[in-house]
Amino acid sequence: MNIILPCQNLKEKDLRIENGILYLGYGYSFQNVMYNLTYFMKGKNYCYYCKRTIPRNKITMDHMYPRSTGGPTIPQNLIPSCKRCNSEKSDMTFAQYQTYLNLSSFSERKSYLSTITSLKEGIKNMGMFEIPNEWITPVKTSEIHTNIDFANISETKFQKVKSYYKTYHGFQVPMILDRNLYSLDGFYVLFVAKSSDISYVPAIVLDNVEIRIGRN
Ligand SMILES: [Zn+2]
Structure with missing residues (x-):
């Protein structure tokens, strides 16, 4: 698969993007390069969940498919978010979190979270990930x-x-x-x-x- 990259060519100390290929140079940290590319493309002062403008030093990076069930650190799985949304979303996927947010009562949310927990345990027990198979x-x-x-x-x-x-x-x-x-x-x-x-x-x-x- 291809990762999403900025359209233009770029040259930084640890990376070069040329004609749609990302070349990683000496001293790169894969995770940092992915974070920086994502901020470059999606912005660093906006939470994609609550739509608030966030000071640049308060922004975090959320894994849309969480790390705990296989979510990779690549731009199509990363989204800038505020600390509050990131910690509330926790181990849910992007889609599960949308469902969670649409539930209005505390008890509905609580029971949804326990369903999600058993679902995740089931996925792990099958030796599977919670990410698209084609990846x-x-x-x-x-x-x-x-x-x-x-x-x-x-x-x-x-x-x-x-x-x-x-x-x-x-x-x-x-x-x-x-x-x-x-x-x-x-x-x-x-x-x-x-x-x-x-x-x-x-x-x-x-x-x-x-x-x-x-x-x-
Ligand atoms: Zn937020």
Whole structure:
């Protein structure tokens, strides 16, 4: 799939956009680049939920499909929002939150939230994500490249991903890969898969993104 990018060519210190392709340069942080591109395209002083104008330093970024059920940090899943809306929306998807907002009474909202909680547990138990199926491609672990510094690996994060896999027989988030299958996000998924002889991992392959680190 392609991520949404600004239409014009751009050149910043850690990225370059040329003819609809995003090239990530040395020192990039994938998450920061995605946040900055989203603010660039959607603005940084407006909450998309309550429609209020927000001071620039008070704005947050909401994942429309939440991280907890696989929502990726890419512009089509990000929306600037105020802290209040972001925390009220919590783990709901964009659509679930719209339904929630249309319920008027406290008891209706409470019962809707408990339905949502069991729905999410069901999705996790099936080893699935709560994101559009067409975003996901199974990719062979042996074909994925990384340039992660193994000295910086966190044992805690590794164990967290591993124990999630043991419980749900699936991963909480898909990996995000560039068009040459270089890892952009979700490295621990790959690491756990490799250490447990899992041959395929779910991934979002970004056909219009390319890492340029150490390569010409
Ligand atoms: Zn708001």
